[in-house]
Amino acid sequence: MSIRAHPWFNFPVTLNEEAISKLCPACGLCCNGVLFGDVELQRGDDVKLLGKLGVEFFRKGRKTAFSQPCACLVNGLCRIYEDRPNRCATFDCGLLKRVQSEKMMPAAALKKIADAKRRAAEVLKLVRQLGNTDESLPLNQRYAAVIAEPIDMSADEADIERRGELMMAVSRLVESLERDFLT
Ligand code: SF4
Ligand code: SF4
Numbered sequence: 001m002s003i004r005a006h007p008w009f010n011f012p013v014t015l016n017e018e019a020i021s022k023l024c025p026a027c028g029l030c031c032n033g034v035l036f037g038d039v040e041l042q043r044g045d046d047v048k049l050l051g052k053l054g055v056e057f058f059r060k061g062r063k064t065a066f067s068q069p070c071a072c073l074v075n076g077l078c079r080i081y082e083d084r085p086n087r088c089a090t091f092d093c094g095l096l097k098r099v100q101s102e103k104m105m106p107a108a109a110l111k112k113i114a115d116a117k118r119r120a121a122e123v124l125k126l127v128r129q130l131g132n133t134d135e136s137l138p139l140n141q142r143y144a145a146v147i148a149e150p151i152d153m154s155a156d157e158a159d160i161e162r163r164g165e166l167m168m169a170v171s172r173l174v175e176s177l178e179r180d181f182l183t
Contacts, residue, residue, distance in 0.1 A: 016092075016100050019096050019099040019100045019106070020096065022099070022106045022109075022110070023095060023096055023099065023106065023109055023110065023113060024096075025076050025077060026076070026110055026113055026114075027076075027113045027117070028073055028076045029093075029113070029116060029117070029120070029177075029181065030091060030093060030181075031068065031069070031070045031072075031073040031078065031088075032068065032069045032070070032073055033068040033069035033070075033137070033138035033139050034116075034120045034138075034139050034173075034177070035093070035177060035181060035182070036068050036138070037067070037068060037138040037140060037141060038058075038060065038065040038066060038067050038068055038138070039065060039066055039068065039070070039085060039087050039088060040060060040063045040064070040065045040087060041057070041063065041064045041065065041066075041085055041086075041087070042085065042086040042087055043086075044086055045085045045086055046083070047064065049083060050066075050080070050083070050085060053072070053080045053083060054071060054072065054080075055071070055072065055080070055085075056071065066085075067136070067137075067138070068138050069135070069136070069138065072084070093180075093181040093182070094180060094181050094182060094183050095109045095112055095113065095180055095181060096109075112176075112180045115176060115180075116173070116176045116177060116180060116181065119169065119172050119173040119176050120139065120173055122169045122172075122173070123139060123143065123166065123169045123170055123173050124139065124142075126162055126165055126166040126169055127139070127142045127143060127146055127166065129159075129162055130146045130159060130162055130163065130166065131146070131149075132145055132146050143166065143170055146163070146166065147163070147166075147167070151163065
């Protein structure tokens with residue numbers, strides 16, 4: 001792994017750490033329920049320690065998982081960063097990989113992050129306007145719950161229009177997530 005001097009700190013950091021320090025605090029999309037609905041524990045994860053740190057698990061088939069939005073994400077930062085589960089520690093999104101390999105400049109990646117967050121905020125706003133206020137659920141589940149409601153033709157016309165806007169907003173968000181973060 002490449003090592004270089006970090007402009008903010010007086011000690012060498014790896015390119016990986018440098019990319020994370022620039023992008024992740026401005027993003028949080030892999031922790032806040034936009035990119036993923038849950039995180040599965042992996043071999044080597046210390047379930048007892050994570051439980052003590054406040055992670056709440058559920059059974060997912062034969063696996064143990066915890067839900068997103070993650071309760072450990074506080075003000076855009078992971079409050080259990082040093083002890084975070086293996087899946088979290090080993091996940092690098094597409095943007096991070098491109099910055100680490102110097103195929104993309106951090107400034108361009110930050111623009112992509114801002115764009116994805118704007119698209120996610122559009123979806124969130126519409127989901128709330130359409131009556132889903134369960135902030136504990138990941139965004140895709142909230143969208144699914146709204147769309148599963150039958151269309152009430154006697155309802156406010158604006159709400160019927162909002163359903164259409166929501167579908168378009170989700171399509172724009174998925175396009176951005178798939179293109180910039182998941183490949
Ligand atoms: S999606 Fe990528 S840039 Fe955003 S917080 Fe996760 S790893 Fe960092
Ligand atoms: S434990 Fe930390 S890194 Fe993992 S999902 Fe939660 S906030 Fe993100």
